[in-house]
Amino acid sequence: MHSYLRPINALLTVLASMLCWCLEAAAQDYDLSIPRVAGKELQLASSMVSPIHLSDENLEQGRMLFRSRCTWCHGDNGQGNGPGSENLAPRPRDFTDANFHALRSDGELFWVIKNGSTVTKRMPAWSTIIKDSDIWALVYYLRTLAPRQAANTPVDGLTPFGNEPPGREPAIAPRPRPASSSLHDLPRSAHPVH
Numbered sequence: 001m002h003s004y005l006r007p008i009n010a011l012l013t014v015l016a017s018m019l020c021w022c023l024e025a026a027a028q029d030y031d032l033s034i035p036r037v038a039g040k041e042l043q044l045a046s047s048m049v050s051p052i053h054l055s056d057e058n059l060e061q062g063r064m065l066f067r068s069r070c071t072w073c074h075g076d077n078g079q080g081n082g083p084g085s086e087n088l089a090p091r092p093r094d095f096t097d098a099n100f101h102a103l104r105s106d107g108e109l110f111w112v113i114k115n116g117s118t119v120t121k122r123m124p125a126w127s128t129i130i131k132d133s134d135i136w137a138l139v140y141y142l143r144t145l146a147p148r149q150a151a152n153t154p155v156d157g158l159t160p161f162g163n164e165p166p167g168r169e170p171a172i173a174p175r176p177r178p179a180s181s182s183l184h185d186l187p188r189s190a191h192p193v194h
Contacts, residue, residue, distance in 0.1 A: 033103060035104070035119070036120055045110070048106070052137065072084040074095060078145040092122070101146045113138060
């Protein structure tokens with residue numbers, strides 16, 4: 001090979017690698033079935049249950065945390081379109097998407113907020129800044145951002161846990177969550193018992 005082509009080949013190799021990384025990140029951005037918790041942590045996260053009660057006070061605490069800590073990337077309405085999201089790949093999660101909420105458990109949301117995303121490396125860990133009970137309040141608030149969705153109802157072609165076709169591995173079971181933005185709007189049976 002001619003010596004003058006070596007730098008060009010090296011540059012092309014780097015550019016091709018960057019393109020592959022961007023395409024992979026973009027694919028993760030749109031595929032809600034790809035969790036942002038990896039490996040054995042996913043099983044641990046999916047089994048986590050909130051130790052705090054759902055209450056108007058906790059929803060308000062979650063809303064205040066969202067406004068102060070999350071809007072830069074996730075946007076004012078939680079659509080993943082904040083000013084800090086412009087150059088992120090994959091994009092921050094859209095918490096107004098019912099598909100997302102149908103596929104992700106409360107424990108997964110808690111784990112990613114607390115520990116950051118081990119998959120994308122874009123979501124920072126908040127464990128040193130936000131205490132666990134406040135992270136759970138934030139999880140409750142995030143659940144209010146999506147439109148109401150009937151349990152086990154397919155959304156845009158995705159199948160919630162429990163309705164998988166034969167031979168397909170089930171997704172992680174999301175913990176039942178409030179579909180309302182206020183505790184007072186929930187039926188008595190939906191109140192968590194702790």
